[in-house]
Amino acid sequence: MNSTNSRTILLKKMMAIAGLIWFLYLIFHMLSVLSFHSGEAVFSGFYLWLNSSIFYPILLALLVLTISFHVVIAVSRQLSNNESVGERYKKVYPKAIPRLVAWLGASIMLAFIVIHSVQMLSTETVDLYQEIHSIFNQPLMWFIYGLGLLSLSTHLHHALANVLQTLGISSAQCKGLSVLIVMVIMAGFVSIPLGILYA
Numbered sequence: 001m002n003s004t005n006s007r008t009i010l011l012k013k014m015m016a017i018a019g020l021i022w023f024l025y026l027i028f029h030m031l032s033v034l035s036f037h038s039g040e041a042v043f044s045g046f047y048l049w050l051n052s053s054i055f056y057p058i059l060l061a062l063l064v065l066t067i068s069f070h071v072v073i074a075v076s077r078q079l080s081n082n083e084s085v086g087e088r089y090k091k092v093y094p095k096a097i098p099r100l101v102a103w104l105g106a107s108i109m110l111a112f113i114v115i116h117s118v119q120m121l122s123t124e125t126v127d128l129y130q131e132i133h134s135i136f137n138q139p140l141m142w143f144i145y146g147l148g149l150l151s152l153s154t155h156l157h158h159a160l161a162n163v164l165q166t167l168g169i170s171s172a173q174c175k176g177l178s179v180l181i182v183m184v185i186m187a188g189f190v191s192i193p194l195g196i197l198y199a
């Protein structure tokens with residue numbers, strides 16, 4: 001195996017590890033926000049504790065580092081891929097759509113993560129429960145969160161199916177399992193605005 005190949009494989013593995021860290025965070029975050037259904041004291045109390053904990057700055061730094069790494073490697077791999085593929089890259093329009101759609105989806109997901117993190121981390125209030133209520137009283141926020149969750153679910157589905165296949169699970173099982181995992185995570189997040197709507 002030449003050095004370019006082993007470097008490519010190493011970068012792919014590191015990208016997958018960065019993605020895995022975000023996947024674990026996503027499960028932790030989904031379980032944390034589910035405490036919303038237990039009421040104001042539990043939810044706001046949990047986030048007051050988390051925000052003042054020693055682990056919080058470490059968590060934030062880890063999330064920023066891993067997502068930046070993941071994005072930079074993905075973009076640079078795509079750019080060098082374009083160069084090496086050369087003329088073949090200039091596909092006729094319909095064939096280029098999946099690649100465009102994938103990158104559009106990933107960009108929407110990234111934009112959502114940035115908007116949501118800035119929105120949450122810049123809030124002055126200690127009562128996050130009320131803050132979440134006021135966020136989901138705005139139709140624009142339903143649109144932004146809907147788009148964010150949709151793009152996240154397609155990205156996650158694609159990534160999980162790839163990882164599961166690498167782990168030796170058959171292609172058909174991978175698709176089913178990744179759909180199930182994504183649906184459980186999404187149901188957890190979607191239950192928050194729906195809980196507010198039907199309260």
Ligand code: HEM
Pocket residue numbers: 026029033047050051060063113116117120121128132145149152189190192193
């Ligand atoms: C309905 C869905 C969601 C709700 C209600 C929600 C709520 C929250 C809350 C309450 C915080 C904490 C603010 C603080 O600590 O002061 C937060 C932070 C954050 N959320 Fe979400 N979130 C949702 C979906 C998502 C999704 C899908 C992602 C995607 C990756 C995400 C990523 C983050 C990040 C990166 C932070 C900053 C780190 C942290 O405090 O944990 N959130 N969100």
